[in-house]
Amino acid sequence: MSGSGGGGYEPPQKAKFDCNTGVIITMVSSVEISVLEKHKVGDIFDLVIGEKGALLMEDGDGEFIGAILHSNTTDIINCIEGGVNYKAKILSISSPSCKVKIYKG
Template identity: 60%
Template sequence: MGGSGGGGYVPPQRSLFDCETGIITVNVSSINVTVLDKHDVGDLLGVEIGSNDALILEDGDGEILGAILHLNTSDIIACINGGAEYEAKILDIKSPACKVQIKRR
C-alpha cells in the first residue's frame, strides 16, 4: 500500500478554550519533586500566572509544584487576566511525574 500523494501534514485545529466550562488534563512540567512529595492524589492547587507569563501550580504554602504547558495555556492566562480563577486537582502521581485536571473554581 502506498501513501497518499500531494498535500503536506495539516495539524488538527486547536479547539477554543471556554473560560467558564473549559477543563484540561495535563502532565505538569518542570516539577519540583520536593513539593510533589508533600502532596497526594486529590489535592487541589492554585493555578497562577508566574514570572515570564508562565502558567504555574502553587500549593497552599505558596510553593510552586511546576508549570503547565498545553495548547490552551495562553487561553487560560487570558481567562485569569479577565478575572477567572482556576484550580488543579492532582489525578495521578508517579514521581517525578504528576497529572492534573484544571478547571474553573
C-alpha cells in the same frame, strides 16, 4: 487514478477554549520534587501566572509544584487575566511527574 481537488491540506482548527466550561487533563512540567512529595492524589492547587509569564501550580504554602504546558495554556492565562480563577487537582502521581485536571474554581 486519483484527481486533485485543487485545494491544499488544511489542518483542523484548535477548538476554542471556553473560560467557564473548559477542562484540561495534562501532565505537570518542571516538577519540584521536594514540593510534590508533600502532596497526594486529590490535593488541589491554585493556578497562577508566574513572574516570567508561565502558568504555575501553587500550593497553600505559596510553593510552586510545577508549570502547565498545554496547547491551551495561553487561553487559560488570558482567562486568568480576565478575572477567572482556576484550580488544578492531582489525579495521579508517578514521581517525578504528576497528572492534573484543570478547571474553573
